Amino acid sequence: MKKLVYSSLILLGITISGQSKEDSIQFNKISTEILNNGKGYEELRDLTKNIGKRLSGSEAYEKSVQWAAKQLREAGADKVWLQEVIIPVWERGKESLQIKTNNGQSKTLKMLSLGNSEGTGGKDVSGEIIMVKSLEEYDRLPAEQVKGKIVFFNHPFDQSYAQTFIAYREGGAYRRTAASLTAKKGGKYAIIRSLSSAFDDVPHTGVMKYEDNIAKVPAVCIGNTTADDLEKLLKTQKVIATLNSNCGMRGEKLSHSVIGEITGKKDKSVIVVGGHLDSWDVGEGAHDDGSGIVQSIEVLRTFKKLGIQNNHTIRAVCFANEENGTKGGKQYGKTAKDTNEKHLFAIESDAGGFSPRGISLEMNEQNRKQIQSWVNLFLPYGVYNFDGKYSGSDIAPLHEMGVPTAELVPDPQRYFDIHHTAEDTFEKVNRRELLLGSTVMTQLIYMIDKNW
Amino acid sequence: MKKLVYSSLILLGITISGQSKEDSIQFNKISTEILNNGKGYEELRDLTKNIGKRLSGSEAYEKSVQWAAKQLREAGADKVWLQEVIIPVWERGKESLQIKTNNGQSKTLKMLSLGNSEGTGGKDVSGEIIMVKSLEEYDRLPAEQVKGKIVFFNHPFDQSYAQTFIAYREGGAYRRTAASLTAKKGGKYAIIRSLSSAFDDVPHTGVMKYEDNIAKVPAVCIGNTTADDLEKLLKTQKVIATLNSNCGMRGEKLSHSVIGEITGKKDKSVIVVGGHLDSWDVGEGAHDDGSGIVQSIEVLRTFKKLGIQNNHTIRAVCFANEENGTKGGKQYGKTAKDTNEKHLFAIESDAGGFSPRGISLEMNEQNRKQIQSWVNLFLPYGVYNFDGKYSGSDIAPLHEMGVPTAELVPDPQRYFDIHHTAEDTFEKVNRRELLLGSTVMTQLIYMIDKNW
Numbered sequence: 001m002k003k004l005v006y007s008s009l010i011l012l013g014i015t016i017s018g019q020s021k022e023d024s025i026q027f028n029k030i031s032t033e034i035l036n037n038g039k040g041y042e043e044l045r046d047l048t049k050n051i052g053k054r055l056s057g058s059e060a061y062e063k064s065v066q067w068a069a070k071q072l073r074e075a076g077a078d079k080v081w082l083q084e085v086i087i088p089v090w091e092r093g094k095e096s097l098q099i100k101t102n103n104g105q106s107k108t109l110k111m112l113s114l115g116n117s118e119g120t121g122g123k124d125v126s127g128e129i130i131m132v133k134s135l136e137e138y139d140r141l142p143a144e145q146v147k148g149k150i151v152f153f154n155h156p157f158d159q160s161y162a163q164t165f166i167a168y169r170e171g172g173a174y175r176r177t178a179a180s181l182t183a184k185k186g187g188k189y190a191i192i193r194s195l196s197s198a199f200d201d202v203p204h205t206g207v208m209k210y211e212d213n214i215a216k217v218p219a220v221c222i223g224n225t226t227a228d229d230l231e232k233l234l235k236t237q238k239v240i241a242t243l244n245s246n247c248g249m250r251g252e253k254l255s256h257s258v259i260g261e262i263t264g265k266k267d268k269s270v271i272v273v274g275g276h277l278d279s280w281d282v283g284e285g286a287h288d289d290g291s292g293i294v295q296s297i298e299v300l301r302t303f304k305k306l307g308i309q310n311n312h313t314i315r316a317v318c319f320a321n322e323e324n325g326t327k328g329g330k331q332y333g334k335t336a337k338d339t340n341e342k343h344l345f346a347i348e349s350d351a352g353g354f355s356p357r358g359i360s361l362e363m364n365e366q367n368r369k370q371i372q373s374w375v376n377l378f379l380p381y382g383v384y385n386f387d388g389k390y391s392g393s394d395i396a397p398l399h400e401m402g403v404p405t406a407e408l409v410p411d412p413q414r415y416f417d418i419h420h421t422a423e424d425t426f427e428k429v430n431r432r433e434l435l436l437g438s439t440v441m442t443q444l445i446y447m448i449d450k451n452w
Numbered sequence: 453m454k455k456l457v458y459s460s461l462i463l464l465g466i467t468i469s470g471q472s473k474e475d476s477i478q479f480n481k482i483s484t485e486i487l488n489n490g491k492g493y494e495e496l497r498d499l500t501k502n503i504g505k506r507l508s509g510s511e512a513y514e515k516s517v518q519w520a521a522k523q524l525r526e527a528g529a530d531k532v533w534l535q536e537v538i539i540p541v542w543e544r545g546k547e548s549l550q551i552k553t554n555n556g557q558s559k560t561l562k563m564l565s566l567g568n569s570e571g572t573g574g575k576d577v578s579g580e581i582i583m584v585k586s587l588e589e590y591d592r593l594p595a596e597q598v599k600g601k602i603v604f605f606n607h608p609f610d611q612s613y614a615q616t617f618i619a620y621r622e623g624g625a626y627r628r629t630a631a632s633l634t635a636k637k638g639g640k641y642a643i644i645r646s647l648s649s650a651f652d653d654v655p656h657t658g659v660m661k662y663e664d665n666i667a668k669v670p671a672v673c674i675g676n677t678t679a680d681d682l683e684k685l686l687k688t689q690k691v692i693a694t695l696n697s698n699c700g701m702r703g704e705k706l707s708h709s710v711i712g713e714i715t716g717k718k719d720k721s722v723i724v725v726g727g728h729l730d731s732w733d734v735g736e737g738a739h740d741d742g743s744g745i746v747q748s749i750e751v752l753r754t755f756k757k758l759g760i761q762n763n764h765t766i767r768a769v770c771f772a773n774e775e776n777g778t779k780g781g782k783q784y785g786k787t788a789k790d791t792n793e794k795h796l797f798a799i800e801s802d803a804g805g806f807s808p809r810g811i812s813l814e815m816n817e818q819n820r821k822q823i824q825s826w827v828n829l830f831l832p833y834g835v836y837n838f839d840g841k842y843s844g845s846d847i848a849p850l851h852e853m854g855v856p857t858a859e860l861v862p863d864p865q866r867y868f869d870i871h872h873t874a875e876d877t878f879e880k881v882n883r884r885e886l887l888l889g890s891t892v893m894t895q896l897i898y899m900i901d902k903n904w
Contacts, residue, residue: 222486346651413888430865430866432616432649432866
């Protein structure tokens with residue numbers, strides 16, 4: 001493409017007058033600063049390449065704690081501290097899944113144990129695979145058909161949705177519940193088709209959950225093309241699977257969330273911007289959620305750099321243990337409650353470092369309508385969607401205490417290609433997309449700080 | 453990220469009632485069909501990997517003509533034909549740019565001659581580099597300071613803009629005019645900093661233009677980090693550049709645009725959806741504009757597949773020679789005029805296969821307002837921006853004849869990282885983003901066909 005007449009885009013829809021004009025100028029200062037001088041992208045490179053994956057309880061996670069504290073200090077935070085959090089420790093160890101058909105074919109499948117799943121204790125556990133396409137189909141199966149078998153929950157990610165998070169949510173039940181459902185009918189373990197929008201063999205891990213008083217059988221996942229192949233095989237063959245894994249829970253441990261703030265000039269009530277510092281134990285935790293971490297630090301840096309005099313305390317929180325316990329978020333909420341620390345607002349970025357398209361608002365109608373009334377300020381930055389009514393899981397405890405909460409809504413098309421996989425690497429993050437997310441969070445916090 | 457309550461996104465903003473409800477259901481059928489069964493992504497893989505780069509006049513371009521005709525037939529077009537177009541032929545040949553400093557350092561720079569530029573005829577042409585940062589600075593230079601020199605136009609891509617096309621447009625003058633500006637003051641050739649948002653050494657080619665009756669000196673481009681390094685060097689050193697290239701215009705040739713259509717059931721007035729089939733002679737022409745080609749073919753396929761009875765003729769046009777002549781678009785317009793063929797509407801996709809965010813409308817206010825009134829139907833697909841007033845360069849001749857024209861507006865953050873480079877490859881295109889673009893074009897054409 002060559003010929004362009006983009007005359008009016010930058011002023012698209014803005015009413016330039018009085019207060020709104022002042023805000024629009026400030027929005028522009030923020031975007032100019034971040035898109036030109038933002039450090040988030042290089043920070044993310046450092047975090048992902050020099051520390052990498054950082055599951056709660058790992059040495060790498062504790063390195064990332066020191067790293068985040070250093071970045072927050074360098075960003076100009078007035079105060080930086082670690083918040084103690086007791087976190088669950090899960091370890092993967094070695095794992096393998098092999099299949100053998102009755103016509104003698106044998107194959108090793110690319111797989112991952114699901115997070116928080118128990119393994120086979122390092123022993124081979126074999127059984128015949130039976131396949132179901134849905135939970136409803138599984139519910140109809142008599143227990144005697146499941147007993148001693150391996151259940152393959154082959155529910156496909158629904159590509160139909162323009163909003164991929166709907167497909168993710170629909171598939172979520174399989175990841176969470178497959179193991180206990182299998183155990184209840186006497187099955188040996190569960191294999192699930194990954195919650196993946198990619199047409200490849202990459203398995204997507206993620207947290208699962210055992211029901212109380214039900215045997216803790218293993219649950220593992222396989223990628224889409226592996227699942228396709230297995231489905232095809234099962235049409236003509238009896239297939240025996242052999243799992244050998246030694247993942248499992250290893251008790252609890254002291255860990256930390258990392259907090260940095262710029263103290264309020266008018267009062268000490270708190271505005272939180274955050275992401276989670278932990279990641280799964282595969283890939284580099286780049287989109288999930290290194291992006292949210294560096295974006296949150298960028299907000300503080302930008303307030304300092306531009307000399308914006310914040311009325312209230314603006315606090316960046318790098319939450320511990322979102323992926324397999326949400327203990328960082330819970331501890332943060334508990335501490336805020338115990339110390340009776342007033343929180344005005346909290347926003348999380350935990351849906352990937354893609355181009356921002358909206359802000360989801362979980363709050364009363366009055367606050368919601370006020371933020372929605374700012375839409376014309378955000379439109380030039382591609383942010384138009386303020387209709388969501390959810391917010392990040394780390395700030396759910398704050399929400400339960402009555403704090404208005406929000407989440408950055410980035411473009412959702414690429415996230416589930418790489419979410420919770422070895423492919424969630426720095427190379428998948430685009431500099432401008434990432435920095436535009438920081439820009440929008442900084443702009444929103446500027447408005448909240450000024451008007452609330 | 454783990455916990456989600458995306459309850460209402462898919463119905464965001466839609467008034468479900470009567471006519472609008474029927475359209476919303478049809479929109480959903482279109483997106484479901486394309487996101488699940490769309491062939492555009494695999495078609496793009498085929499075009500980029502098995503044919504690859506396809507500059508006008510090259511053998512590969514003529515292969516792509518046959519390929520496009522085949523795809524259109526397979527998509528179910530009632531009629532497929534080639535439209536003859538006389539195109540200019542430009543060839544790159546060998547090229548190298550070396551620099552030598554007065555302290556004896558020597559280096560080969562990664563570079564590309566600009567499209568349509570003449571070369572040095574295979575001879576070494578050397579001279580001292582002088583640098584300017586802007587056209588204004590160049591204008592102030594006396595001719596005697598330029599005579600016999602190499603002019604380095606070191607204008608940086610302005611990262612400040614959330615809408616990258618504004619930065620591209622601002623930089624466009626350097627690429628187009630640098631050679632003739634240099635020649636007018638007696639300079640030997642021009643080096644420009646690429647119109648690139650990437651922090652790398654990849655040069656971005658693109659078309660340049662000679663003024664009449666001015667010596668045709670060469671113009672070449674270098675990537676951002678190469679330009680940074682050169683700028684640094686020039687602060688302390690005298691730098692001699694030696695260019696050796698044999699690119700140049702090689703006359704004209706008969707070539708073809710490729711056209712396929714589904715005949716209108718009510719009348720034969722034409723709705724055009726198109727992209728350009730040619731690409732630059734580096735990379736694979738994946739985003740620019742293989743994406744627009746496969747998206748346009750997908751529109752036809754989807755109408756056929758869903759059995760939508762189109763009132764008017766829907767025509768996919770794969771234009772020849774957009775990059776260095778726009779002869780395909782010009783010929784198409786001329787033929788339409790000569791045969792007095794009524795055109796209702798034309799849309800082009802030529803800004804990359806990224807997530808769609810809007811549709812730019814170049815037409816009278818009445819048509820514009822009508823299309824804008826459909827915004828609630830498009831919002832669930834992430835399309836909110838109907839404010840642009842430009843359209844694709846291949847359909848400019850139609851626009852000049854009074855046809856309402858439009859362009860798909862995808863997310864613009866990643867485009868200028870790879871535009872016109874060796875990096876514009878299939879791997880840079882995301883399946884869902886690409887198919888969502890086809891979806892939105894199909895939806896729009898469904899509405900136009902029904903209502904106009």
